[in-house]
Amino acid sequence: MIEFRTLSDSHPDLAHSPMLRAALLTLQYAQEHGAIGLTKTKAFKRVFVHWAVEHFDWPDSSAEEMFRYNKVINEYEFPPLEVLHYVLITLRLGRHFKGAFKLTKRGADLAQAPGKLFAELIPFFVLKLDHASYARFEERPFGKWDVWMNVINVEANLGTTERELFAAFYGQEHDWDNAGWREMAAFSSCVLHPLEWAGLLVQTREERNGKHVHHVFKTPLWRSALKLDTDEMLQPMKVQ
Known part of the structure; x- marks a missing residue:
């Protein structure tokens, strides 16, 4: 059995989660700017993708390294953001409305609550997502x-x-x-x-x-x- 404990919003160990940090930054960005612009294919526009690359501090994907080879980066070229976008929409923390990503009431509440956001986000991301869907190989390992x-x-x-x-x-x-x-x-x-x-x-x-x-x-x-x-x-x- 797998059980995720409830952690307080101020718990110091939450700082170890890149996905939680990226989610908080994305939700807070949308909250501060009112929305995040979308392309015609409903991906985040490049202006936000570039901001995310610079601010997510993603392991093995530093902004310096990514911009060294690509001056222009699309959402699909930064897999953590593409996956996070899907998760936020699926969990109904955000929605697409008139060409923009806007927070739901629940998303706005969790934008300032790291412990509660972790409880919503991480069990779903780890246990429910099809990780082969965004990996380089379509093979799935045997097991659970x-x-x-x-x-x-x-x-x-x-x-x-x-x-x-x-x-x-x-x-x-x-x-x-x-x-x-x-x-x-x-x-x-x-x-x-x-x-x-x-x-x-x-x-x-x-x-x-x-x-x-x-x-x-x-x-x-x-x-x-x-x-x-x-x-x-x-x-x-x-x-x-």
Whole structure:
């Protein structure tokens, strides 16, 4: 079972969530400006996309890096914003009206309530969204969130690697340099990346023996926001 705990609006661990931060910024921008302009295809106009790239502080997508290769960026070229736009509309925190994105009353209320917005946004984003729909690969990993998150809760408690985590579910024979790379890519795109975007996991990268190794750690937000069946199996973290 997966249970998200209720966090206060001032809880410091909420700062670990890129998706929550992006949602708050988007809702507050729409509130301050009255609306966000839409293109004919109902995507956010470039003026807001550029603002989002500069202000979201998205992991591995710095404004400097993105504008280095593209002076003009559309919504679909910044996947976190495209996904967030869909989620906000689906949750009815905003709506399209006369060529603009406008907040609903509920969206306006949650724009100033990070804890309540997290409770609305993150469980839906992680557990309900089809993450393969915006990933580079259409493949979906075999499994379900209840199993994935309870196993990750134990395996990543003191840190692990992406490959070791994948092996805990699907066996040791898969790796990025053999035929199993597609399964690993699907797992990374549909499980690890959403949890990282939600702020529940964080990944660090290093080069070891000519290979890039991804380390996976639970964030403080994971520990404060989640209640899982495997919590009783965890060993306490050592304080140095």
